[in-house]
Amino acid sequence: MKTSLVIFDLDGTLLNTIMDLGDAVNRICLDRGLPTHSYEEYTRMVGHGMRNLSRSAMPQDKRSDEAFVDSFLKDFLDYYHSHIYVHTAIYPGIGELVKRLQTEGFKLAIASNKFQLGTETLVRHFFPDIEFSAICGGGGGFPLKPEAALVEYIIGKAGVQREQTVMVGDSGTDILTAANSGIRSIAVSWGFRDRESLTGADIIADNAEELYRAITSI
Numbered sequence: 780m781k782t783s784l785v786i787f788d789l790d791g792t793l794l795n796t797i798m799d800l801g802d803a804v805n806r807i808c809l810d811r812g813l814p815t816h817s818y819e820e821y822t823r824m825v826g827h828g829m830r831n832l833s834r835s836a837m838p839q840d841k842r843s844d845e846a847f848v849d850s851f852l853k854d855f856l857d858y859y860h861s862h863i864y865v866h867t868a869i870y871p872g873i874g875e876l877v878k879r880l881q882t883e884g885f886k887l888a889i890a891s892n893k894f895q896l897g898t899e900t901l902v903r904h905f906f907p908d909i910e911f912s913a914i915c916g917g918g919g920g921f922p923l924k925p926e927a928a929l930v931e932y933i934i935g936k937a938g939v940q941r942e943q944t945v946m947v948g949d950s951g952t953d954i955l956t957a958a959n960s961g962i963r964s965i966a967v968s969w970g971f972r973d974r975e976s977l978t979g980a981d982i983i984a985d986n987a988e989e990l991y992r993a994i995t996s997i
Contacts, residue, residue: 784912784939785880785994786930786962788948789891789898790825791970793873794905796893797821798866803859804836807851813838822971826950828892828917829856860897869905870969872987877909879991888913888933890946890956895919912937925955930962945997947990954979965993 790796797818805815816836824835833852834842841847880887888911891898898916913933915921921929934944946957949970954977957964966980967990977983982997984990
């Protein structure tokens, strides 16, 4: 059955957000006298929600202190949201791809583990002319990916069948989300994970044109 709904991950799939995320976490680490991390290290920490990112950036002896994690997370989110697109950029060809899909009648949605306000802020800033069926981030009443509930909600809101839906993401989390939801998956190789971690996807795309061909053929 022809694909009619494309659910996109955000970070590492549509947008390269790693510098702004890393800078924000490092800022809070410095404020608390904690070690900082490289952008490459942050590519291995992101994708599991903002609380898990904050915890991963801390020394081991701080991670079980929930009050400390709460405080760190609050300050991180405040700083990050006020600096959310200093360095963040759309990946090459993605802006044109999303517009093309909309013009051709595909329904589009976002399913991210980033916090809801941040997800909405980035999507509205970088894709102001795109009418998404749903823009869903973490903390919006659904468990984080790879749980299937978020995808189930989006499919229902878009009013399509499961068989008409595909998930596009840059990580094993997105691939597993698709599997848990009973939908197909396309992985992109330009994101935050190495290609070897994407082998469970139905298709791997290496650029925007390959992604378009995958979406229209799967």
